[in-house]
Amino acid sequence: MPYEALDFYDVDSLLTEEERMVRDMVRDFVDQDVIPNIEHACREGVFPDEWRVTLGEMGVLGAPLEGYGCPGLSYTAYGVICRELERGDSGLRSFASVQGSLAMYPIWDFGSEEQKQNYLPKMASGEWIGCFGLTEPDYGSNPGDMITKAEDMGDHYLLNGAKMWITNGTIAQLAVVWAKLDGVIRGFIVEKDDPGFSAPEMKGKHSLKASVTSELVFQDCKIPKDRILPGVKGLRGPFSCLNNARYGISWGAVGAAQACFDSAKEYSLSRIQFTHPIASYQLVQNKLAWMLREITKAQLLAYHLGQKKDAGTWIPEHISLAKMNNVDIALEIAREARDIHGANGILDEYCIMRHMANLESVKTYEGTHDIHNLIIGRHITGIQSFTREL
Amino acid sequence: MTIAVLLKQVPDTTAKITVSNGRVDENAVSKWSFSPYDEYALEAALQLKESMGGELVAITAGPARCEKLLRDAAAVGADNLVHISAENINDFDSTQMQKLLAAAVEKSGSSVVFCGKQAADTNSGSTGPGVAELIGASCITMVSEVISDSGGYLATRPSSSGHEKVAVSAPCVFAFDKGVVEMRRPNVRGIMMAKKKPIETWSIEELGLDLGTSGISIDSHSPPAEKPPGQKFEGADSVSTVVGKLRDEANVI
Numbered sequence: 001m002p003y004e005a006l007d008f009y010d011v012d013s014l015l016t017e018e019e020r021m022v023r024d025m026v027r028d029f030v031d032q033d034v035i036p037n038i039e040h041a042c043r044e045g046v047f048p049d050e051w052r053v054t055l056g057e058m059g060v061l062g063a064p065l066e067g068y069g070c071p072g073l074s075y076t077a078y079g080v081i082c083r084e085l086e087r088g089d090s091g092l093r094s095f096a097s098v099q100g101s102l103a104m105y106p107i108w109d110f111g112s113e114e115q116k117q118n119y120l121p122k123m124a125s126g127e128w129i130g131c132f133g134l135t136e137p138d139y140g141s142n143p144g145d146m147i148t149k150a151e152d153m154g155d156h157y158l159l160n161g162a163k164m165w166i167t168n169g170t171i172a173q174l175a176v177v178w179a180k181l182d183g184v185i186r187g188f189i190v191e192k193d194d195p196g197f198s199a200p201e202m203k204g205k206h207s208l209k210a211s212v213t214s215e216l217v218f219q220d221c222k223i224p225k226d227r228i229l230p231g232v233k234g235l236r237g238p239f240s241c242l243n244n245a246r247y248g249i250s251w252g253a254v255g256a257a258q259a260c261f262d263s264a265k266e267y268s269l270s271r272i273q274f275t276h277p278i279a280s281y282q283l284v285q286n287k288l289a290w291m292l293r294e295i296t297k298a299q300l301l302a303y304h305l306g307q308k309k310d311a312g313t314w315i316p317e318h319i320s321l322a323k324m325n326n327v328d329i330a331l332e333i334a335r336e337a338r339d340i341h342g343a344n345g346i347l348d349e350y351c352i353m354r355h356m357a358n359l360e361s362v363k364t365y366e367g368t369h370d371i372h373n374l375i376i377g378r379h380i381t382g383i384q385s386f387t388r389e390l
Numbered sequence: 391m392t393i394a395v396l397l398k399q400v401p402d403t404t405a406k407i408t409v410s411n412g413r414v415d416e417n418a419v420s421k422w423s424f425s426p427y428d429e430y431a432l433e434a435a436l437q438l439k440e441s442m443g444g445e446l447v448a449i450t451a452g453p454a455r456c457e458k459l460l461r462d463a464a465a466v467g468a469d470n471l472v473h474i475s476a477e478n479i480n481d482f483d484s485t486q487m488q489k490l491l492a493a494a495v496e497k498s499g500s501s502v503v504f505c506g507k508q509a510a511d512t513n514s515g516s517t518g519p520g521v522a523e524l525i526g527a528s529c530i531t532m533v534s535e536v537i538s539d540s541g542g543y544l545a546t547r548p549s550s551s552g553h554e555k556v557a558v559s560a561p562c563v564f565a566f567d568k569g570v571v572e573m574r575r576p577n578v579r580g581i582m583m584a585k586k587k588p589i590e591t592w593s594i595e596e597l598g599l600d601l602g603t604s605g606i607s608i609d610s611h612s613p614p615a616e617k618p619p620g621q622k623f624e625g626a627d628s629v630s631t632v633v634g635k636l637r638d639e640a641n642v643i
Contacts, residue, residue, distance in 0.1 A: 021576065025576050027573055058577045071578045
C-alpha cells in the first residue's frame with residue numbers, strides 16, 4: 001500500500017501551493033530513495049551520501065534562509081520539509097536540521113559577509129556538511145557552564161575542550177563551535193583540517209542509527225582570527241539556532257507519528273485473529289482513534305507555530321510547547337503502534353521500532369522534554385527552576 | 391524552436407473512484423496527477439530542449455484545477471504555460487479534444503509536439519494522431535526516446551523484431567509510451583520560479599473554434615465488477631482438487 005499521510009482536519013489545505021509542491025517533492029524523495037534503503041543504512045550505521053547529494057539538488061538545505069544560494073522558503077515550508085523527511089527517518093531529518101538550523105543559520109545570522117559568501121552557498125548545495133558543537137560530556141541541559149574555551153593568541157585563536165553528541169560531526173567539513181573567550185560564549189567556525197581538531201564517531205547507538213554522531217575534540221586547535229562569528233555573544237547565539245531546529249522537530253515528529261499510524265492502520269486491517277481483522281476490535285480502534293486525535297492536535301500546533309514563525313510573532317516558549325508535545329505524542333504513538341503490530345512490530349520489516357528508538361533520542365536532544373516543561377513553567381510563574389542558585 | 395507538450399490531468403492511480411448517478415464523481419477524487427504517459431513525454435521534451443535549445447510550452451485543457459499541472463510542469467522546466475479553459479471537458483469527444491489541442495498548438499507556434507500515447511483515464515489513444523492530422527504533421531506513436539538528428543529527429547519505438555529508430559522532421563508529433571526516462575523531481579528553485587510564471591488562459595472562443603456538438607454521448611459510467619469471492623480449501627484431502635483447479639481453471643501449472 002502506498003503511504004497515505006493522515007490529515008484528518010485537512011490541515012495541509014492551509015499550505016500555499018508552493019509549500020504543497022515542496023511537500024510533494026520531499027515526499028517523493030522519501031518514497032523513492034529513503035524508505036527502500038533506510039533499514040540497510042541503519043544496519044550499517046551510515047548516513048547514505050546519496051541523500052546528502054539529493055537534499056542539495058532539491059535545494060531544501062537551510063530552507064528558510066535567504067540569499068547566498070539559500071532557498072528562501074517560508075518557515076512553514078521548512079516545517080513541512082522536516083515532517084516529510086522524518087516520516088522517512090529521524091536521522092535524515094536530523095541531518096537536515098543540523099545543516100540548516102544549527103550550522104548554516106548561525107553563519108547566516110551572526111557571520112561576517114566574507115563568512116556568508118564563503119560557506120553558505122556550498123552548504124546550501126550540500127557540497128559541505130556542517131555540524132554544531134554546544135553540548136559537552138558534562139554539560140547538556142546546562143550549556144552555560146561549558147568548559148571548552150578559546151584564547152586570543154594575537155594572530156589566531158586557540159581552542160581547547162571537547163564536545164559530545166554532535167550530529168554529522170565526523171562527516172562534516174565545518175563545525176560551528178561554541179566556546180568561552182574571556183568567559184563569554186562565542187561562536188567559532190572550525191574546519192575539518194584545522195590542526196588540533198578531530199571528530200571521532202560515537203558507536204553503539206540503538207537510536208538514530210542512520211545518522212552520524214560524534215565527539216569533537218580540540219587540543220590546542222589553532223584557527224584563524226577571521227573564523228569567529230562577529231555578530232553574537234553569550235547563550236543567545238546557540239539558543240537562536242536551537243529555536244529554529246526545535247521548531248523543525250515539532251513538525252518532524254508529526255511525520256514519524258504519521259508513519260507509525262499508517263503502518264498500524266494497515267497492519268490492523270490485514271492481521272486476522274479470532275477470525276476477524278484486529279482492526280475490528282474495540283481495543284485496537286480505541287488505540288487508532290487516540291493516535292488520530294493526538295496527530296491531529298500536533299499538526300495544528302505545528303502549523304500554527306509555523307504561521308507565527310513566518311509572521312515573527314513567536315516566542316521561544318511557543319516552540320518549547322510544540323517540540324515537547326509533538327515528540328512526546330510521536331513516541332507514545334510509536335509505542336502503541338508497536339503494540340498493535342504485536343511481535344511483528346519488532347522486525348525491521350516495519351518502520352515502528354526504528355521510529356520508536358529514534359524518538360527516544362529526539363525526546364532528549366534539542367532541549368529535553370523536562371527542560372521544555374521548565375521553560376514553560378518559568379513562563380507561567382516568572383520563576384526559573386533550572387537551578388537552586390537563585 | 392518551440393516544443394509543445396500536451397498534458398492531461400487525471401485522477402491519481404491511488405485515488406478512489408466513485409460513481410454516482412451513472413457518472414464518475416470528480417468532486418470525490420482526492421488527488422489529481424499527470425497522466426503517466428504524459429510524464430514520459432514531458433521528460434523527453436525537456437531533455438530534447440536541453441540538448442538543442444528552444445522553448446517548451448506546456449498545454450492542458452480542462453477546469454481550473456488543471457493549473458496545478460502546469461505549475462508542476464513549470465517546476466521541472468516548462469518555459470510557457472497554456473491553460474485552455476474548459477469546464478465541461480468531459481462533454482467533448484475525442485475529435486473535439488483534438489481540434490481544441492491542435493488549435494492551441496498552432497497558436498503557440500510549436501512545430502514539435504510531445505504527448506502521451508493515451509490518457510490514463512479515458513485511454514482512447516487518439517490525441518497524438520488526431521492532432522498530427524489536423525496540423526498536418528507527421529506522427530510517431532509508442533515512442534520511448536527522441537533525439538535531435540541532423541536537422542530532424544530520431545524517435546525510438548517498438549517494432550515486430552525489437553526496436554526501430556524513425557527519422558522525422560518538423561512538424562511532427564511524438565506520442566509517448568513508457569520508456570527509459572522517468573520524470574525528474576523538481577527542486578526548490580524550480581518550484582519558486584513556477585510560482586511566478588504566468589499562465590496564459592485561452593478560451594475556446596479565443597481560439598476561434600466552433601467545436602460543434604459531440605458525436606458521441608456517454609450513457610453511463612459504472613465501476614468495475616467486483617471480483618468473485620475466493621475459494622477456500624482446507625486439509626490434505628483437498629490437494630487433488632486444488633491442483634486440478636490450478637491446472638484446469640487458473641492455467642498456472
